[in-house]
Amino acid sequence: MIGVAVFAATLLWLRGDFRVLERYKYVFGVTALFLLFLPLAPGIGETVNGSRLWIHFAGLQFQPGELGKIALIVFLAAYLREKREVLAQGRLKDWGPLLAIWGGAMLVLVATDDLGSALLYYGIFLALLYVATARAAFVAAALALFVAGSVLVTYLVSHVHERVTDWLSPWSSHPVFCPLTGHMAYRQDCQSYQLVQSLYSIAHGGFGGTGLGHGIVTTAAGGPVVPDLNTDFIYSALAQELGLIGAAALLLLYMAFVLRGFRIALSASDGFSKLLAAGLSFGFAFQTFVIVGGITRVIPLTGITLPFVSYGGSSILSNFLLVAGLLLVSHRANREKAA
Amino acid sequence: MNRQLLRLSVLSMVLLAVLIGATTYWQSWAGADLANRQDNAVEAVAQLQIHRGRILASNGQVLAWSTPHRKKGLTIYSRHYPTNGLFSQIVGYATSGDNQVGLEQSYDDYLTGANTNLSNVLQSTLDRLGGETVHGDDVYLTVKPALQALALHDLAGRCGAVVAMNPKTGAIYAMASSPTYNQNLIEQPSGFGKIKHVKGSCGDASALVDNATAGLYPPGSTFKLVTASAALDTGIYKPTSPFYDPGYCIDYGKPVYNASAPDSPGGHEAYGNVDLSEALEHSINAVFCKVGEHIGAARILEYAKRYGFYAPPPLDLPPDESQASGLYNHGKLWYPKDPDTQVDSGRLAFGQERMLVTPLQMALVASTIADGGAEPKPYLVQKIVAHDGSTVAKTSPQVLGHPIKPSTAAELNQMMQLVVQGGTGTNAQIPGVEVAGKTGTAEIGLGDVYDAWFVCFAPANHPKIAVAVAVEKQPNGFGGSVAAPIAKDILEKLLGG
Numbered sequence: 151m152i153g154v155a156v157f158a159a160t161l162l163w164l165r166g167d168f169r170v171l172e173r174y175k176y177v178f179g180v181t182a183l184f185l186l187f188l189p190l191a192p193g194i195g196e197t198v199n200g201s202r203l204w205i206h207f208a209g210l211q212f213q214p215g216e217l218g219k220i221a222l223i224v225f226l227a228a229y230l231r232e233k234r235e236v237l238a239q240g241r242l243k244d245w246g247p248l249l250a251i252w253g254g255a256m257l258v259l260v261a262t263d264d265l266g267s268a269l270l271y272y273g274i275f276l277a278l279l280y281v282a283t284a285r286a287a288f289v290a291a292a293l294a295l296f297v298a299g300s301v302l303v304t305y306l307v308s309h310v311h312e313r314v315t316d317w318l319s320p321w322s323s324h325p326v327f328c329p330l331t332g333h334m335a336y337r338q339d340c341q342s343y344q345l346v347q348s349l350y351s352i353a354h355g356g357f358g359g360t361g362l363g364h365g366i367v368t369t370a371a372g373g374p375v376v377p378d379l380n381t382d383f384i385y386s387a388l389a390q391e392l393g394l395i396g397a398a399a400l401l402l403l404y405m406a407f408v409l410r411g412f413r414i415a416l417s418a419s420d421g422f423s424k425l426l427a428a429g430l431s432f433g434f435a436f437q438t439f440v441i442v443g444g445i446t447r448v449i450p451l452t453g454i455t456l457p458f459v460s461y462g463g464s465s466i467l468s469n470f471l472l473v474a475g476l477l478l479v480s481h482r483a484n485r486e487k488a489a
Numbered sequence: 490m491n492r493q494l495l496r497l498s499v500l501s502m503v504l505l506a507v508l509i510g511a512t513t514y515w516q517s518w519a520g521a522d523l524a525n526r527q528d529n530a531v532e533a534v535a536q537l538q539i540h541r542g543r544i545l546a547s548n549g550q551v552l553a554w555s556t557p558h559r560k561k562g563l564t565i566y567s568r569h570y571p572t573n574g575l576f577s578q579i580v581g582y583a584t585s586g587d588n589q590v591g592l593e594q595s596y597d598d599y600l601t602g603a604n605t606n607l608s609n610v611l612q613s614t615l616d617r618l619g620g621e622t623v624h625g626d627d628v629y630l631t632v633k634p635a636l637q638a639l640a641l642h643d644l645a646g647r648c649g650a651v652v653a654m655n656p657k658t659g660a661i662y663a664m665a666s667s668p669t670y671n672q673n674l675i676e677q678p679s680g681f682g683k684i685k686h687v688k689g690s691c692g693d694a695s696a697l698v699d700n701a702t703a704g705l706y707p708p709g710s711t712f713k714l715v716t717a718s719a720a721l722d723t724g725i726y727k728p729t730s731p732f733y734d735p736g737y738c739i740d741y742g743k744p745v746y747n748a749s750a751p752d753s754p755g756g757h758e759a760y761g762n763v764d765l766s767e768a769l770e771h772s773i774n775a776v777f778c779k780v781g782e783h784i785g786a787a788r789i790l791e792y793a794k795r796y797g798f799y800a801p802p803p804l805d806l807p808p809d810e811s812q813a814s815g816l817y818n819h820g821k822l823w824y825p826k827d828p829d830t831q832v833d834s835g836r837l838a839f840g841q842e843r844m845l846v847t848p849l850q851m852a853l854v855a856s857t858i859a860d861g862g863a864e865p866k867p868y869l870v871q872k873i874v875a876h877d878g879s880t881v882a883k884t885s886p887q888v889l890g891h892p893i894k895p896s897t898a899a900e901l902n903q904m905m906q907l908v909v910q911g912g913t914g915t916n917a918q919i920p921g922v923e924v925a926g927k928t929g930t931a932e933i934g935l936g937d938v939y940d941a942w943f944v945c946f947a948p949a950n951h952p953k954i955a956v957a958v959a960v961e962k963q964p965n966g967f968g969g970s971v972a973a974p975i976a977k978d979i980l981e982k983l984l985g986g
Binding site: 281284336366369393409 | 490496504524529531533
């Protein structure tokens with residue numbers, strides 16, 4: 151409900167020319183950084199699943215990174231539109247902002263223990279950098295930097311290291327130390343319990359699924375089979391109840407949506423519009439990849455939400471904003487064509 | 490900028506397509522492996538939501554069934570065993586923790602409806618989509634509860650087993666193992682501890698072990714049937730071959746005596762001039778010792794192998810619940826490379842040495858002789874019936890092989906009738922019915938404490954039932970006095986009813 155209201159309000163507010171946003175790009179940049187680091191603030195920040203992503207404010211639970219993502223895309227679109235020629239020349243001093251953002255992503259990763267968000271922001275940044283400068287070498291260098299940083303962080307930060315171990319070998323053949331209980335336990339009964347049970351949940355769906363509402367979400371003892379099913383692991387519940395047909399249909403729907411977004415970017419006439427639409431579309435696709443890839447063991451598991459499907463106010467809100475942005479760009483492109 | 494945009498959109502499509510691929514992998518190729526993992530909490534609940542099929546006796550009596558109840562918004566089924574331990578070792582148990590034993594394990598796929606043909610798969614998929622309960626198939630056994638109850642009653646808490654079967658088809662009528670336990674205890678708190686307290690007269694026996702298929706006992710003189718099979722089938726001896734019995738046999742330079750004579754304390758039976766048939770009738774060790782030394786351990790073991798020794802009997806129980814009969818060396822099944830030098834042929838011939846057998850194996854030996862030399866494949870499951878009443882599978886009798894010639898079987902049949910008419914097995918006589926049998930009283934190194942055996946079939950001319958009885962550690966208990974009366978009860982019950 152709030153999502154739809156914000157969606158409508160955004161459309162109304164920016165119906166004239168959304169490009170006014172470009173003027174306030176630094177406001178968005180600062181807002182994005184503020185939102186990313188907000189969970190770290192003492193008193194309102196909260197650690198869920200080892201990651202400090204949530205804030206508690208006035209009785210509401212909120213994941214500010216979700217809105218930070220939109221703000222970041224607006225900022226990047228505006229900033230890169232302005233600096234693309236300068237950046238494309240590839241002078242050393244222009245690497246400054248790039249390194250700053252790389253540092254920021256790493257800082258987010260270390261400070262919030264959240265590989266997923268860092269990956270998401272940095273991925274969006276790289277994608278837009280490439281679109282703006284057409285310099286694949288930049289992207290390659292930046293990617294190498296990220297991988298190097300990630301490897302370093304993996305070794306230095308135990309939480310990230312654990313996620314990677316859980317990803318590579320979720321089943322252990324002998325008991326290992328379980329940090330949750332302090333005892334020895336099989337990894338599938340402790341650290342990777344969530345991931346493994348979620349895989350079981352997906353596998354149980356088979357081709358046709360169990361049917362909506364007939365999925366197995368509680369154990370015989372009455373506890374949840376997969377903790378955090380409604381947020382991080384919504385995809386495993388969905389894949390169980392709708393089966394391969396349903397899960398593939400959802401992903402195909404996402405593909406159609408993303409393609410639609412890129413079409414809007416292609417048809418837009420100015421750089422800011424193109425970058426904004428591309429950032430929003432790619433962000434959507436990449437976020438889906440990071441979370442569903444984590445659940446299906448394509449990449450290490452990270453705690454971000456599945457667009458539109460996960461239960462959670464901040465996620466729905468930010469996704470309605472994303473659609474609003476795409477609609478605005480599309481609307482303008484059509485108007486220009488007509489004119 | 491548009492070229493970069495196109496490339497980025499292709500990358501986005503690839504990323505999403507990878508996810509479809511990964512999901513497909515988990516839901517199809519990896520699915521079966523994941524479903525079989527012990528720590529799979531989803532599958533554990535899925536199993537409980539299946540209306541597991543019943544297990545029924547041949548007369549329709551229910552031996553295992555499931556009832557639904559609501560728990561935390563789920564309909565789950567729990568398993569019940571209403572016969573108070575009558576068929577525990579055969580039926581086994583299935584726990585809510587997805588553990589199965591016995592037929593509950595070997596027929597799990599049918600009982601959970603997982604093992605069905607194409608039309609059933611379609612139906613169960615539709616059921617699942619519609620949220621309908623999946624119904625497993627009912628498994629009908631060949632066993633007769635009245636016969637089984639009689640066998641357990643006669644064993645009376647002593648350790649041992651009774652196997653009764655159709656010698657033509659191999660259908661098992663009764664397969665009682667004592668001591669037994671109540672399967673409903675398994676799911677109770679400290680249920681296994683309670684079952685451990687169940688003890689038979691022999692003390693250390695576990696009620697969870699099926700003595701009929703996995704209990705290994707020295708066969709004693711019942712093994713003379715195998716020795717005689719080798720002696721007659723090879724043509725080396727005839728039933729009328731003459732022997733002189735001095736009351737003992739010199740084996741490795743030492744005298745091996747016959748059983749002690751009842752009327753002369755300290756002395757031993759000595760029969761003087763006898764033939765092979767009379768030697769079996771009175772179970773004369775000295776004669777079989779000579780036969781064994783003459784034909785050699787290699788031939789005897791060869792015939793044992795023909796009867797199915799050295800391989801677990803092909804029954805429909807899980808493989809780890811059956812043991813192979815044969816020579817055992819340091820607790821391991823042992824087939825000597827050169828039997829004639831490594832094995833004491835004389836003592837092997839009357840079933841001592843290191844020979845250990847299961848009651849089921851001896852029932853198969855009796856069935857083979859009864860069936861004119863053809864050994865039937867034993868089976869417990871008669872048919873499998875789906876929830877809608879259609880028959881999913883039906884067992885048709887099979888022949889395992891022909892260990893001996895029909896003429897040898899006929900000769901042994903005659904000789905075994907003499908055992909019951911006037912030999913060691915007179916306690917198995919039934920008025921008006923010719924019974925063919927063989928006693929066994931196996932020394933187990935405990936002085937006057939013996940394992941008592943009786944194997945038999947009846948009526949001798951048209952056998953309808955073959956029985957093997959083994960009772961462990963009986964003080965002064967002989968095959969003829971302890972085991973033969975139990976076998977007689979079983980024969981009478983089946984032939985009379």
